[in-house]
Amino acid sequence: MNDRGAFITIEGIDGAGKTTCMSMVAECIVAAGIGLVQTREPGGTPLGEDLRTLLLGHRDEGMFSDAELLLMFAARAEHLAVRILPALDVGDWVLCDRFTDSTYAYQGAGRGVSEARIAALESWVQGDLCPNLTLLMDLPVTLGLERAGKRSAPDRFEHDAQAFFERVREGYLRIAREQPQRVRVVNAARPLDEVRAEITHLIDDFIEIRRHGAA
Ligand code: T5A
Secondary structure (H helix, E strand, O other): OOOOOOOOEEEOOOOOOOOHHHHHHHHHHHHHHOOOOEEOOOOEEEEHHHHHHHOOOOOOOOHHHHHHHHHHHHHHHHHHHHHHHHHHHOOOOOEOOHHHHHHHHHHHHHHOOOOOHHHHHHHHHHOOOOOOOOEEEEEOHHHHHHHHHHHOOOOOHHHOOHHHHHHHHHHHHHHHHHHOOOOEEEOOOOOHHHHHHHHHHHHHHHHHHHHHHOO
């Protein structure tokens, strides 16, 4: 087993089933006897959760895209320093609901912030840290929004137009095409038992690869 922990992220449009997927992934990792920290973005620390409240606030009527981008990375900087890097350094694995791929998909593809600007912040805040594995929960936008709407009142992002989420979805799929070794696309439109079977298979394989020192 590698000494440093593995960093796994879960991504997808709103309502794609990331929270549901988190528990499936966690079960596999814990069953393998590996220490696990579960967290989310924006959030994961007291400061990050305060920033999350600001970002998702119902009464917020919009935000300058650069302000939104900087708040995301402010939360991420704190998250990395306080929670993610210390856990990885002691060999625990970190499972995170959203990370920087969300920024490329939502702020980049969705809102039109330049990739160069996001990449500059990514480099500054993360250095060369990148997830070892990302599960992209993919499904049609209408189904994701239908599922998201069922659970809770829509947050600020979920008020946005369908076209916005179509761009976000395509942004994610582009990342997956560009980084196929890291990003595994899971068809999240299927019934839960089928999704669970695929996720269990992917994570068990990943654990085996890490144990043999190849990832
Ligand atoms: N954001 C975030 C950015 O813009 N930039 C960034 O850099 C970052 C980090 C909040 C927002 O922040 C934005 C993106 C987001 O808009 P969030 O709270 O993680 O992030 O956003 P949501 O996607 O809205 O998270 P949710 O928890 O609301 O949705 P999930 O986790 O994707 O979906 P989940 O698992 O709760 O499932 C939704 C419903 O569908 C059912 C579940 O039981 C649940 O009821 N379900 C299924 N039903 C049938 N079949 C299946 N296969 C199912 N899978 C799930």
